Amino acid sequence: MKNVSTRQIIDIVLLIVLLIFIGxxxxxxxxxxxxxxFEMPxxxxxxxxxxxxxYTAKAFNKNK
Structure with missing residues (x-):
């Protein structure tokens, strides 16, 4: 069995939270x-x- 990193655990938890939010x-x-x-989800x-x-924040912070 492979070792699971802390980053992978955080990614899985965030994915579960995202799926709950979408649902x-x-x-x-x-x-x-x-x-x-118009109507949209x-x-x-x-x-x-x-x-x-x-992308707006990214565009205005290009010089920093």
């Missing part, structure tokens, strides 16, 4: 933006907002 946020929500309105909306924030 609890599958309902659709209505999104209104300027003149547009809440977990997709959260992922989109996360990536926009991540």
């Amino acid at each position: 609890q946020n599958l309902e659709s929500v209505k999104v209104k933006f300027i003149a547009f309105g 809440l977990v997709i909306l959260i992922a989109i907002v996360f990536f926009i924030g991540y």
Whole structure:
């Protein structure tokens, strides 16, 4: 049997937490933006907002 590192245990726990989060946020929500309105699953909306924030922060911190 292979030795399991602490990093692998943390990754497995985070994956389980992520799957629980996804399972609890599958309902659709209505999104209104300027003149547009549409429905999408809440977990997709959260992922989109996360990536926009991540890449925006990355772009503004390029010089550091």
